[in-house]
Amino acid sequence: MPKGLTFLPALALAAALALPAHAEQPTAETVVARVNGQEIKLGHVAIARATLPQQYQQLPPEVLYDAIVEQLIQQSALQQAFGDDVPQRVALSLENERRQLLAGEEIEKIMAGAASDADLKAAYDAAYGEGYEAREYNAAHILVETEEEAKAIKAELDGGADFAALAKEKSTGPSGPNGGDLGWFEKGMMVPAFEEAVMALEPGQVSAPVQTQFGWHVIVLNDSRLKEPPAFDDVREELAGELRQKAVADHVDSLVAAATVERPEIEGLEPGVIANPDLLEN
Structure with missing residues (x-):
């Protein structure tokens, strides 16, 4: 189902229907064309321009204006030829669009x-x-594939091994060559299990093996500080x-709560029916 304004092939050659010049400053109500008496106003042209794809909006104004007016003239002629028997899908689309636009105006107001x-x-x-009080943490880690490897590394560290040297030797993570150093980070920047382990440590303390989706980590907290x-x-x-x-959400909630909302039980209604193209046929 076509939506919005679509240019016909003769975009660059489109010409506007000439009307007598207005002495007043043009407004949205200024009539720029008539098709069998049906008025096309400057506001219609402005709305049509606003719905165009961005690449069309970059065209020179004189080309864009003439093309849009010509397109609206063509659409008016086609509309009149179709007649007044509005198909159900069009009537429903218009109702949805009106509801959406007015709801959007209310949201903008709020x-x-x-x-x-x-x-x-x-x-x-x-x-x-x-x-x-927001705290930042400076930590390093050694990442390996199995819990057994992580436990062995923890035992070496407990025995006095140098953390950075072990990280360079055994860590599979990208920080390994840098001694496992992760620099400063704050809550929300690491995966939850890793973050929880870091926040439970005291400066200089080494964690027990911690599992994440990346593997098994042994972590040392170097320092922590309050963030400005x-x-x-x-x-x-x-x-x-x-x-x-929040203002919009609260307003919507209050309006819906105050409204009389009915959702009748409809026997035999299956949600999948909305994908049935025959539903919108008269």
Whole structure:
């Protein structure tokens, strides 16, 4: 089922129907063409342009304008030739599109008022103000394939072996040649099992073998430190996005909760019926 505006082959040669020039500043209601009395307005042209693929939007304005107007003229002629008997699939598509567009407008309205300067400052203080404590860890590991190898390495380390030397000799991970050094990282940057093992260690302590999807690890925690909170400007957009997302979710939840929603039980309805092309045929 075709959607949106599609250019016909004569895109570059399309010409607009000439109308008398307007002395006033053009608006969305300015009529740019008529087809058997049916008006095509400047707003129709602007909406059509906004739905074009990006490569078409890069065309020179004079070419793009003429092509869109000509396309809308052709579509109006085709629409009139088809008549007033709207197919069910078209009527349903129009209902869905109207619902989607108006829902989008409501979302935009909610988002516009959801991230004031005061709201952003309060969100920043809640996330990064007094009581903020995020820790970074500096660790190294030796990665091997089996638990038996990991246990043997742990025993060597307990006996006084040098961690970096063992990592260079035995680790199969990419950090092996660098003595297993992983540098500084924070929570969320490593796989959960590895991360939990690191956070349970004291500086200088070596872990028991830890299994992840990559193999078996023996980990040493070199050091840990508190992380400085980010500057407000560095997280402003992130906080704004979170506030807007929450405002929309809360608004949708409240609207649905207040609405009378009915979902009748339909005997014999199988979810797979929505993929049946015959469903939308009159």
